[in-house]
Amino acid sequence: MESGGRLEKAGTRLRLMLRALSSRNYRLFFAGQSVSLVGTWMQQVAMSWLVYRLTGSALLLGVVGFVSQIPTFFLAPVAGVLADRWRRRPLLLATQTLAMAQAAVLAVFVLTGTTPVWLIVALSALLGVVNAFDIPIRQSFVVELVEKKEDLGNAIALNSSMVNGARLIGPSIAGVLVATLGEGICFLINATSYLAVIIAIAAMRLKPVPRRPGRKHILHELREGFGYAFDFKPIRYILMLLGLVSLMGMPYVVLMPIFAREVLHGGAHTFGFLMASVGIGAFCSTLYLASRTSVIGLGRVIAVAACVFGFGIAGFALSSSLVLSPLFLALAGFGAMAQIASSNTILQTIVDDDKRGRVMSFFTMSFMGATPIGSLMAGVVANRIGAQNTLLIGGVACLLGGALFGRELRNLRPLIRPIYARLGIIPEVAAGMQTATDLTSPPEDP
Template sequence: MDFSHAWRALRHRNFRLFFSGQSISLIGTWMTRIATAWLVYRLTHSAVLLGTVGFVGQIPTFLLAPFAGVWADRLNRRTVLVWTQGLAMVQSLMLAVLTLTHRITIPEILALAVFQGMINAFDMPARQAFMVQMVESRNDLQNAIAINSSMVNLARLIGPSLAGIIIAASSEGYCFLIDGLSYIAVIVSLLLMRIHAVEKKSERASMVEQLREGWSYVSEFVPVRSILTLFAILSLMGWPFVVLMPIFAAKVLHGGPNTMGFLMGAVGVGALVSALVLVVRKSVRGLTSIIPIAAVIFGCGLIAFGFSRTMWLSMILMLFTGYGMMQGLTASNTVIQTLVDEKMRGRVMSYYTAAFVGMAPFGSLLAGFLAHWMGAPYTVIFSGSVCILGGLWFWSQLPAIRRDMRPVYERLGIVAPREPAVAEEAAR
C-alpha cells in the first residue's frame, strides 16, 4: 500500500517549521499540565481544588474566545501567535521560579492559571485560523490537521511520562522551567516563516456586529452547529476526567506521580494511533460518520476505566479513551476547517475553541464536586454515559448535516455537482 501521501503537508516549508518548533514546545506544555495537577494535589489533597484550578485556568478562554476570534480575522495571525507564545513563556517561568524557591501557594497557582487562560483565548483561534496560511494548498489542509494532531499526541505521550519521572526525582518546578524554555523553539519557527501577506480589508463593522455575524454563521449552519454542540457536551462531561487523574493514581490505583504519568501516557498512545490513522486518509470524505462513533468509543472507555482497579487494565482502557477522544477531535476540526469561509475562519474557530476548551472549566469544576460527592470512579462512569448519549444524538442529526454539507463539497470539487448519490456518500 502506498503511504507516500501521508506526510504531504510537510512539503510546505512553513508547516515544517511549525511542526519542528511546536513538537518541542508541546512536550513542555504537557509536562506543565501534569506538574500543575500534581502540585495542587500534593499541597491540598482536594478534588474540589483540582477542579477549581482547572476552572479558573479555562474560564477566560470561554469568555474571551469570541472576541479573540474577531481579532484573528482582523490582525496578522503570526504576530498574534508570537505574542501569545512569548507571554506563555513568561507564565511558565514564573511558575518555575515560585515552585523552585518553595514560595508557591494555591492563590498564586490560581492567578497564573487565569493568566494562561487569557493567553489561550487568543492563541487557539489564531493558531487554528493560521493553519490554512501555513499549508497554502487547501487540498493538504486535512493532512496538516492530522499531522498536527499526531504531533500533539506524541507530546502527550512523552510529556506526562517525562513529567512523572522528573517530579518523582526532584520537583514540579523543573517541569515548569523546561516548559518555559521550550517556547523559544516555537517563537523562532514562527519568525522564520515566509508568509504571504493576506490582505485585510478595513472593517467598518464594530466588534459587536462582527460577533453577531460570527454567531449567526455558527448557529444557522447545521454541520458546524451540530459539531460544536457535541464538542460542548464532550468538553463539559468527558474531557475533565484528566483533572481527576491524581486521585486515580494515588487512591484508586495506589501509586504516585509515575502512575499518573503512565496513565496520561497511555491516553497519548491511543490518541497518537488515532491521529496516525487519520494521517493516511487521502480525503475528508467519510469523516462525519467517524465523529459520533468516536464519541461512543470515548464514553465506553471512560465507563470501563471507572470500574477498573488494576493498573494494567486502566492503561489499556486509557488507550481506547485517547483513541476515541482524538478521532472525534481531529475529524471535527478537519470538517469545520474545510467547510468554513475564509473571512469567517477566525470567528468560527473561536467558537470551536469555546466549545473545545471553554466548556472544560465548567466540566472541571463539576468533576471536582462530583468526585467529592460520589468519588472519582463513579464520576467518570457518569461522564462516559453522557458522552455516549451525545454521540447517539449526533448520529440522529447526520441526514441534515450531510444535506447542508453537500453544496459546499460540490463547490470545493470534493464531489461532482451532477452526481447526487456520490455527493451523499462523500459527506458520510
C-alpha cells in the same frame, strides 16, 4: 522483488501521511510546536500533581482546571474577531511570549519552595487568558501555512499527531522528573521550550494577507459570527457534540491524580503512565486520520469516536486494575482525538475564509471553554459521590451524545454535500445539478 515492492508501497504511504510537510512554513510550525508541546504537557502533569500534593483536595484540582480554561469561554470569540481582522503571526508571537513568561515565573516560585496555592490559581488564570487568544488564532493560522489547500486536512491531522506525540512523551518525562527532582524543573523546561516555536514563527516566509475591507464594530462582527456558525446546522451540531464531550467527559484529566493515588494506589509514576496511555491512544488516532485522503466520511467518524471515548471513560471509571485502566484510557484517547481532529477538519473545510477565525473561536469555546465548567462540576461532584461515579456518569453522557449525532447525520449530509461539490472534493452531479435523490442518498456521509 516482492520485498522491494512492499518497501516502495510503504514509502508511498508514508509520503501520503506526511504530505503537508512539503510546505516550508508548515514544517517550521510543526517542528517548533513539537518541542513546545512536550513542555506544555510536562507542565500540565506537574501542575496537577503539585496541587494535589499541596492540598490533597479534589475540589482544588477542579478549581485550578476551571480558572486555567474558563477565560477561553468568554474571550475566545474576541480572539476570533482579531484573527479575522489582523495579521496572525504577530498575535501568535505575543501569546507565545506571554505563555513563556508565565511558565518562567511559576518555575522560580516552585524551585525556591515558596508556592502558595493562591499564586498557582492566579498564574493558571493568567495562562488561561493567554490560551483563550492563542488557540483560535493558532487554529486559523494553519491554513496560511499549507501551500496546497487540499493538504489542509492532512495538516490538521499532523497537528493532532504532534499534540499527542507530545502527550505521550511529556507526561512520561514529567512523571520521572516530578518523582526525582520535583515539579519545578518541569515548569523550567516548559518555559525554555517556547523558544522553539517563537523562533520557528519568526523564520516563516508568509505571503501578504489582504486586510478585510469595511470593518464593523467588534460586537457586530461577533453577532455576525454567531449567526453564521449557529444558523448552519452542520456547524451547530458539531460544536454542540464537542461541547457535551468536553463538559461531561474531558474532566477525567483533573481527576486523574485521585485515580493514580486512591484507586490504583500509585504515585507520580503511575500518574505519568496513565497520562501517557491517553497519548498512545490519541497518537494512534492521528496516524489513522493522517492516512485518510479525503474529508468524506468524517461525519461518521465523529459519531463513532464520541461513543468510543464515552466507553473508554466509563470503563476507566469502573476499573481498579493497573492493567485495564491504561487500556481504557488509550481507548478514550483514541476516541477523543478522532472526534476533535475530525470536527476541526470539517469546520476548516466548510467555513468561509472571512469567518474562519470566528468559527474556530467557537470551536475553541466548545472544546476548551466547556472543559473548565466540567472540571469544576467534576471536582464538586467527586467530593460527594466519588471520582469513579463521577466519571461513569460522564462516560454514559458521551455515549448518548455520539449516538444522537450519528442519528442526525442523514439530515446533515444534504447541507454539506453541495459545499464539497463546489470545492471539488466530490464531483458535481449531472453537470453541476444535484437532484434531491443525490443529496439525500450520497455514497458516503460527510
